[in-house]
Amino acid sequence: MKYAYAALVSLAIAAGGVAVFTPRDDTTVPCAGAKALSTSSVAVGSDTVELTTFSCDAVPSAHKASPVAAASDACADTTCTNVCAESGSLPPTSEDCDKIFDAISIFNSSISTFTVNPNRATTLSFGTCRAFLQNFSPSAPLTFCWTDFAAVAAAAGKACFPPVQPVMSEGLCEAPEGVWRVGIAHS
Numbered sequence: 766m767k768y769a770y771a772a773l774v775s776l777a778i779a780a781g782g783v784a785v786f787t788p789r790d791d792t793t794v795p796c797a798g799a800k801a802l803s804t805s806s807v808a809v810g811s812d813t814v815e816l817t818t819f820s821c822d823a824v825p826s827a828h829k830a831s832p833v834a835a836a837s838d839a840c841a842d843t844t845c846t847n848v849c850a851e852s853g854s855l856p857p858t859s860e861d862c863d864k865i866f867d868a869i870s871i872f873n874s875s876i877s878t879f880t881v882n883p884n885r886a887t888t889l890s891f892g893t894c895r896a897f898l899q900n901f902s903p904s905a906p907l908t909f910c911w912t913d914f915a916a917v918a919a920a921a922g923k924a925c926f927p928p929v930q931p932v933m934s935e936g937l938c939e940a941p942e943g944v945w946r947v948g949i950a951h952s
C-alpha cells in the first residue's frame with residue numbers, strides 16, 4: 766500500500782510540474798483559510814445535504830500558470846491526477862458519500878453546470894463525507910459540469926478509500942498547473 770501511494774504521488778508530480786505540489790497546506794478541507802460565505806441545503810429523501818461556498822487563502826506563486834476558461838456554458842477540461850492524502854483519521858463512509866452523489870444528481874437535473882469563483886471552494890457535505898471543487902485561480906471563474914464533478918470525485922474516492930487504500934481520508938484530483946482540484950474527504 767505504501768508503494769502504491771508513493772507511485773501515485775510521483776505520478777502527480779510528473780504530471781503537474783515542479784511548483785504545484787510543494788508542501789503548502791494542501792490537505793486542509795476544502796482549502797487553507799476557508800471561511801464560509803454562504804450555505805444552502807438540498808433534501809435527499811429525508812436527509813439534508815449542505816452546499817457551502819468558502820473563500821480560500823490566495824496561493825500566490827503556484828497557481829497562476831494557465832488561466833481557467835472564462836465562465837460560460839462550457840464545462841472545464843477535467844484532466845487531473847489523483848493524489849491520496851490524510852486530512853483526518855478515517856475515510857468517510859461510502860453511504861454518506863453516496864448521499865452527496867444523490868444530491869449532485871438533483872442539482873444536475875435542474876442545471877448541468879456550476880461555477881466556482883476565483884480563490885473559492887464549493888463543497889457538498891453530509892455526515893462523514895464532503896466533496897469539493899477548489900478554484901485556485903486568482904482571477905478566472907471555473908465552470909464545471911455536475912456530471913464531471915461526480916465522476917472525478919467518485920474516481921478519486923475509489924483510488925484513495927477502502928478497499929484500495931485502507932487509511933487515507935482524502936482523495937484529490939489535481940488539475941495540471943494546480944489550477945483547480947476536486948476532493949472527496951472525511952468532513
Ligand SMILES: *[C@@H]1O[C@H](CO)[C@@H](O)[C@H](O)[C@H]1NC(C)=O
Pocket residue numbers: 869870871873874877911912915
Ligand atoms: C446529469 O444529467 C444528464 C442529462 O440528463 C445525465 O446524462 C447525467 O447522467 C446526469 N449526471 C448525474 C451525475 O446525475
